[in-house]
Amino acid sequence: LSLFRFTVKRPFSTSHSSVDSKEVKKFQLLAHKWWDEEGEYAALHSMNDIRVPFIRDTLLSMSSNYHLGNPLSGIKILDVGCGGGLLSEPLGRLGASVTGIDPVEDNIRTADRHKSFDPVLDKRIQYKSSSLEEIVEESMETFDVIVASEVVEHVADLEMFIKCCSQVLKPEGSLFITTINKTQLSYVLGIVVAEKIMGIVPEGTHEWEKFVPPEELERILESNGFSVKTVNGMLYNPLSGSWGWMESTSLNYAVHAVKSGAWGQSHPTDAPSETDIQQRSATAGTAS
Amino acid sequence: VWDACSEAMIVFEKDDLDDMGYIVENDVIMSALTKQLDAVADRVEVFYRSRAVRYTWPLPSHSCDTSPWVQVELADGRRLQTKLLIGADGHNSVVRKEAEIKNVEHQYDQSAVVATLHLSEATDNNVAWQRFLPTGPIALLPLSDTASSLVWSTSHDHASELLTMDEESFVDSINSAFWSNINHSDFIDSAGAMFRSAISLLKPSGTAVRQLPPSIAKVDPESRAMFPLGMGHATEYVQHRVALIGDAAHRVHPLAGQGVNLGFGDVACLAHHLSAAAFNGSDLGSLRHLLKFETERQRHNVSLIAATDVLKRLYSTTLAPLVLLRTWGLQATNALPPVKVRNLLQGCR
Numbered sequence: 247l248s249l250f251r252f253t254v255k256r257p258f259s260t261s262h263s264s265v266d267s268k269e270v271k272k273f274q275l276l277a278h279k280w281w282d283e284e285g286e287y288a289a290l291h292s293m294n295d296i297r298v299p300f301i302r303d304t305l306l307s308m309s310s311n312y313h314l315g316n317p318l319s320g321i322k323i324l325d326v327g328c329g330g331g332l333l334s335e336p337l338g339r340l341g342a343s344v345t346g347i348d349p350v351e352d353n354i355r356t357a358d359r360h361k362s363f364d365p366v367l368d369k370r371i372q373y374k375s376s377s378l379e380e381i382v383e384e385s386m387e388t389f390d391v392i393v394a395s396e397v398v399e400h401v402a403d404l405e406m407f408i409k410c411c412s413q414v415l416k417p418e419g420s421l422f423i424t425t426i427n428k429t430q431l432s433y434v435l436g437i438v439v440a441e442k443i444m445g446i447v448p449e450g451t452h453e454w455e456k457f458v459p460p461e462e463l464e465r466i467l468e469s470n471g472f473s474v475k476t477v478n479g480m481l482y483n484p485l486s487g488s489w490g491w492m493e494s495t496s497l498n499y500a501v502h503a504v505k506s507g508a509w510g511q512s513h514p515t516d517a518p519s520e521t522d523i524q525q526r527s528a529t530a531g532t533a534s
Numbered sequence: 535v536w537d538a539c540s541e542a543m544i545v546f547e548k549d550d551l552d553d554m555g556y557i558v559e560n561d562v563i564m565s566a567l568t569k570q571l572d573a574v575a576d577r578v579e580v581f582y583r584s585r586a587v588r589y590t591w592p593l594p595s596h597s598c599d600t601s602p603w604v605q606v607e608l609a610d611g612r613r614l615q616t617k618l619l620i621g622a623d624g625h626n627s628v629v630r631k632e633a634e635i636k637n638v639e640h641q642y643d644q645s646a647v648v649a650t651l652h653l654s655e656a657t658d659n660n661v662a663w664q665r666f667l668p669t670g671p672i673a674l675l676p677l678s679d680t681a682s683s684l685v686w687s688t689s690h691d692h693a694s695e696l697l698t699m700d701e702e703s704f705v706d707s708i709n710s711a712f713w714s715n716i717n718h719s720d721f722i723d724s725a726g727a728m729f730r731s732a733i734s735l736l737k738p739s740g741t742a743v744r745q746l747p748p749s750i751a752k753v754d755p756e757s758r759a760m761f762p763l764g765m766g767h768a769t770e771y772v773q774h775r776v777a778l779i780g781d782a783a784h785r786v787h788p789l790a791g792q793g794v795n796l797g798f799g800d801v802a803c804l805a806h807h808l809s810a811a812a813f814n815g816s817d818l819g820s821l822r823h824l825l826k827f828e829t830e831r832q833r834h835n836v837s838l839i840a841a842t843d844v845l846k847r848l849y850s851t852t853l854a855p856l857v858l859l860r861t862w863g864l865q866a867t868n869a870l871p872p873v874k875v876r877n878l879l880q881g882c883r
Binding site for chain 1: 603814820822
């Protein structure tokens with residue numbers, strides 16, 4: 247298949263935001279299915295078993311404060327593309343103040359309703375139907391941590407997405423990303439098997455074209471003031487329904503990156519891109 | 535531990551191992567638990583003298599506008615809601631019934647008689663004794679240098695008799711149960727003796743010197759009681775937002791002395807899985823980790839409950855072939871350390 251032979255370059259993007267309207271429509275249809283642990287989103291539910299400890303342990307190792315029972319207490323987290331809140335809720339339970347944003351209004355509605363029954367979570371988590379660019383202006387350097395889990399393979403403009411992350415993140419803040427690599431293996435297993443054959447992921451969820459190789463992600467991160475600390479491969483076992491870590495990043499992988507500090511090397515593109523973004527968001531018709 | 539129908543016995547001795555186990559009066563355990571509860575009163579609230587009268591289960595998660603938690607209504611009208619309901623309400627568990635969890639159960643044709651007994655003479659009372667009579671095992675569990683606890687599993691009729699007879703006759707019955715050789719047959723005795731010589735050829739140290747059980751002088755007046763025995767096992771220990779532990783999940787014959795230990799094991803296992811789930815920020819009522827608890831405990835409990843049931847049936851007969859089988863089995867087990875040690879470790883876990 248010629249699909250595998252040419253090196254794919256990310257097409258030049260003319261969109262005004264990182265949100266892809268086709269993606270939005272896809273997720274709208276499944277908005278009410280988020281919280282069925284054995285339903286369409288089962289694999290995302292069980293992914294919490296590795297991504298929550300990954301985030302938790304990384305943050306714990308970076309701080310010296312420890313509150314018994316609330317290990318993430320005092321940490322402000324932005325969950326970008328939070329969907330129904332599958333990752334926001336555990337992080338909230340661990341003590342963090344979480345802001346979850348998602349361009350699909352139905353997702354936010356589902357997330358809001360689900361957390362409303364738990365008085366503790368209700369106070370700790372705030373949801374907002376929004377794209378990342380839309381909150382940049384009011385949230386400059388606001389968050390200690392950003393998590394973008396299973397998101398970057400859906401965005402229209404990855405470069406802009408990362409830039410926005412950098413802007414809303416405090417210096418030395420952490421960025422956690424989980425996503426899917428772009429390999430022959432990820433096409434066969436991630437799309438053909440997972441979507442069409444085994445139905446692990448709802449069909450049409452992913453487009454192989456938009457998968458992101460870790461090298462490219464690292465390049466974009468490093469050129470936007472981030473220092474990549476960890477890259478780990480992840481593997482889903484469809485028989486047990488559980489996730490584990492693995493050496494190879496040829497399928498799914500997780501990244502931890504840290505934004506350089508206030509006195510870190512200032513980046514030549516920082517100033518222009520800031521005004522760029524402000525202009526764009528002023529004119530942006532958001533895709534939701 | 536020995537058979538009433540033969541000379542076969544098995545001794546678990548302290549020299550081979552560290553503390554084999556502990557026998558603690560229920561009151562002492564309750565007192566210790568109450569102290570611990572007081573120490574964590576800021577996190578644990580105990581409603582004494584209260585009773586749940588109704589449970590309302592959550593509807594399937596993806597279709598509800600009502601609370602997804604379990605609602606509990608108390609007798610005094612108070613309402614509680616919880617992410618996880620733990621049923622620790624004994625073998626007639628209401629939680630289990632209300633959750634419509636099927637229970638495999640079987641009533642034994644036996645009741646247990648319990649009492650607190652005073653020994654004829656004060657002694658280094660550190661040995662637990664159990665003799666398998668055809669009607670059921672009788673056990674003496676040490677409480678102090680002068681007192682022991684009785685657990686006598688026997689037929690319902692005999693149990694009622696024991697409960698109503700005067701104290702002197704009761705004490706006589708106990709002593710006779712431990713000392714009488716009325717159930718021995720010459721055949722079995724010779725067969726047992728022959729097996730014992732065979733073992734001593736293979737293993738000169740053979741079987742241990744025989745100690746003698748204490749004799750009883752009197753019984754604590756108000757302490758006699760009886761309760762029916764049965765076996766039970768819940769087909770599921772967990773459901774969404776529900777977990778069963780202790781006798782609510784499984785009920786076993788007292789002959790192995792393991793009932794409460796199984797319950798303690800359940801508690802330790804559930805606490806471990808809930809703690810891990812909490813550290814992952816999980817919803818405590820989520821089936822994912824509850825199922826791990828269920829698998830771990832069922833694997834452990836089912837084999838023990840089945841083995842206890844088999845032992846109970848094996849020792850409920852005077853039929854020569856079965857007596858011979860268990861005689862030889864017990865003698866062999868007594869002579870071979872590794873088997874004994876493994877058995878014991880299984881029992882004490």
